[in-house]
Amino acid sequence: MPRGWRLEASDLEALALGAAILGTGGGGNPYLGMLRARELLRKGHEIRVLPFEELRDDDVVVSVGGIGAPVVGIEKIEKGDECFRALRALEDFTGTRATALVAAEVGGSNSIEPLIAAAYAGLPVLDADGMGRAFPEVQMTSFFIYGARPYPAALADEKGNAVVLAEVKDMYWLERFARSVAIDMGAAAGFALPPMRGEFLKFCAIPHTLTQALELGQEVQRARVLREDPVARVLEVAGGVRLFVGKVVDVARRIEGGFARGHIRLAGLDADRGSTMEIEVQNENLIARRDGEVVATVPDLIALLDLETAEPITTEAVRYGFRVAVVGLPAHPRLKTKEALAVVGPAAFGYDVAYRPLLREV
Amino acid sequence: MPRGWRLEASDLEALALGAAILGTGGGGNPYLGMLRARELLRKGHEIRVLPFEELRDDDVVVSVGGIGAPVVGIEKIEKGDECFRALRALEDFTGTRATALVAAEVGGSNSIEPLIAAAYAGLPVLDADGMGRAFPEVQMTSFFIYGARPYPAALADEKGNAVVLAEVKDMYWLERFARSVAIDMGAAAGFALPPMRGEFLKFCAIPHTLTQALELGQEVQRARVLREDPVARVLEVAGGVRLFVGKVVDVARRIEGGFARGHIRLAGLDADRGSTMEIEVQNENLIARRDGEVVATVPDLIALLDLETAEPITTEAVRYGFRVAVVGLPAHPRLKTKEALAVVGPAAFGYDVAYRPLLREV
Known part of the structure; x- marks a missing residue:
């Protein structure tokens, strides 16, 4: 029995709009990712959202997203499965499988990337993130602020490369290595952060942000139609x-x-x-x-x-x-x-x- | 029963001299590494050389060495176990253990680095390398020229960081990622190349180069003493x-x-x-x-x-x-x-x- 509720194609545009608002000027444009997610739904994939309250202590949750220069994301169309491939590289390294995904930042394009990876992986995406907004660097997530282990993490690109950051001294080193590798990968890569347990996320994630982005987008759409x-x-x-x-x-x-x-x-x-x-x-x-x-x-x-x-x-x-x-x-x-x-x-x-x-x- | 013959402290200086000759102007200075290797022997570690002819088809051989700017190696004294830690990160990733090590380049400092890792790991070093000299880039080894798989590989630094290049498209991408990661690691890191089978190395390694370096050094030393x-x-x-x-x-x-x-x-x-x-x-x-x-x-x-x-x-x-x-x-x-x-x-x-x-x- 799959967990969580199904995101509909009609939700995606509202979600992207809300995520762009929460991006506070940055975070990358969620529009292209939204189109890819919609295409996956059209092909029969499912995207499910796991309510924050349904998170279990023993869930293994991996945060995935794109890393690189936002402006490159516009020019260089991703193949679409980079985050999924980063997730698999991480799972192969750790020898465990994730039970759910979560966004590192709900603001901008990284609100959508976990949905795409979730569609490929058949996993739900937790209704939460690590920022409640967008920030430029990976250490700026509540996950790391509250002590998530900074390794292992993995990056993958559309060319077939995958790099595992097996052991890094702290979250600043994680950011540093990930940034360099992402630059080599063409300034845009899929990034899977170290697996986190559900009980940790209950206290350290920013809850309900995926539904907040969705609601923000829906309310703006409604107001536009109603001329409010x-x-x-x-x-x-x-x-x-x-x-x-x-x-x-x-x-x-x-x-x-x-x-x-x-x-x-x-x-x-x-x-x-x-x-x-x-x-x-x-x-x-x-x-x-x-x-x-x-x-x-x-x-x-x-x-x-x-x-x-x-x-x-x-x-x-x-x-x-x-x-x-x-x-x-x-x-x-x-x-x-x-x-x-x-x-x-x-x-x-x-x-x-x-x-x-x-x-x-x- | 350990394989191969024991390298003596008195061999190390000759080996470093011969390796510097084979470095053809580059390859980094083997002198500091030689001092570290000598210190390990003094502390009771063993360094054994595996004759090329004793290589077995099913040997799992890992090439280790330093990667970075040679000039940095002079200023930044390595902790000494970087190559060993890179080896361990690679072994942990693959779930197999190496049975022997081999130098990627016998010219310069990378003639000595595998000896140091071998002392830590208790493994013999094959009497061979991938260049018979020094070259600036990792793809320039006979291993890769003749089709060694370019992944997985691992890098480690003295600070406790380890990065696994889990999957790379080709040897040029391997070089590219490794170079960037090494730069982040302070322009000097230990590097472990993808494990190779003995039967592959029999046809693709440059044989007898460790003993060639040793003999070169010994002959020069002797000629100096004898005023030849x-x-x-x-x-x-x-x-x-x-x-x-x-x-x-x-x-x-x-x-x-x-x-x-x-x-x-x-x-x-x-x-x-x-x-x-x-x-x-x-x-x-x-x-x-x-x-x-x-x-x-x-x-x-x-x-x-x-x-x-x-x-x-x-x-x-x-x-x-x-x-x-x-x-x-x-x-x-x-x-x-x-x-x-x-x-x-x-x-x-x-x-x-x-x-x-x-x-x-x-």
Whole structure:
């Protein structure tokens, strides 16, 4: 009896939309992956979601996803089974089989990659992830923040290569080796993280994020059809706040150490007229300042949504003249502990800014 | 009953000297490794050499060695058990144990690394290698030239990291991944190549090269003591020819794609007075031209030996004013077949020069 509930083809587009919102400007575009997942469903594969509450202590859960430069994912169409092949290489190495998969990051394209691997492997995907959003590096998952063993892990590419990181000193070494191997593999590879037990994930995963992404996408779709305010739906579903409404007036980008860094500047519209907002970017939107004052910081989510459609705007696509709502969505409490902030707080990204919780009018 | 004969501490220095001659200017300095091997013998470890003729069809032979930038090996003292740990990672992955080790390249430091791993593992080292000299890249071994499976292989460093290249498309991908991982590991790592069966090695290894290196070193040592001509001893032992006697008048070096490229120019002395020799270098000495005419090419060995002591001079150490004999030593026939020349002939290094056998006066 297969576990979990079946994801329908009609869910996939909503899920991809929600995942893109949770990508907070980065995380890679989930659209191509979504098309591949839909094709697999059409061919008779099943994609099942395992509710977080149905996770068993002795489940063996492997987190799979793509690793590489997001921009390459657009140009270089993956064969589609890279994550599945990485999973198999890992299973062959450990001599055990996974009982479920889980996303490392629900934000962006890596929300979909586990679904594709799950379809090939006949395994359910846990309704959870390790970030509740997108981050650029693998150590920035709650799995590793809370002590998951950093090895063994495996990478595979579309050419038939597979590499097992058999033993690595810590999660930073894991990231380092994985990044180099992924670059050799053409800057895009499937990545399977060390197997985790269900009982560990119960305390360390960010729960319900797959269904949150799905619900976010569905609510935005519904609001568009009903001509309601889709941005307001996003705030309701995610418990977020509208930080700013404005027009993009300046975008600065540079590539530094493999990351897209820069800032986005906005001039206020409507109630925010006369004010400015500046957003610091490193792949994702990380710090938002309103008239010079910090109003939101990583790990809380800072997303730019089109003012009319709530279509999420990536840091790559943002241009002068875009009219957007900047929304702040609260990160899960598991990302805001002292241990977590040391890895995913503003200082971990090099900002001399303290973490500042989102303020909501009550 | 352990197989093979015991290498004595007094053999090690001669072996290192002979290996440096076979390094043809590259291959890394075997001196530090030799000291480590001697220390292991002093502590009661054994290093045994398995005669090529005693290789069994069902032997499982693993080639181990250091991979990285030779110059780093000088600055970064290895912990010493990197190759052994790479071997263990490979054995754990395959679920089989090696019955013997073998050097990938007898030239330079990688003549000694298998001895050290053998001391730790309690395994004999086969009297053979994959090059009969030194080459910069792993695909340039007779193992891969004649079809060894390019995976699985493993790397390990002194920090506790181990990476298994579980499945790679071909030997070029093996080299590529291994090089990147080695760079992450601090530009020096222990490397264990895919296990090979004895029956395969009988036809594909370069036989008797460990004892050749030992004999070369011993003969040079003896000639020095007896005040005979040590360069003449090298030529006798290796069946080589004296290509040129001269003084280094120009050295050009540049780092290109991780390799030390350049040339060495010599002005003739004694019988060669009035002539010049130019040697093309890529880590090793690859092409020798006398007065513009090619007189020796890779894969034959081109070594610069001090005119008085026959001390081999590396491409890193060579300087203006050195008085040297340039000797040509014939590569093993297994490196001069059509298949081999495609991988290790002049064209494989980017030279528009045909392979030219050494000419000997008869």
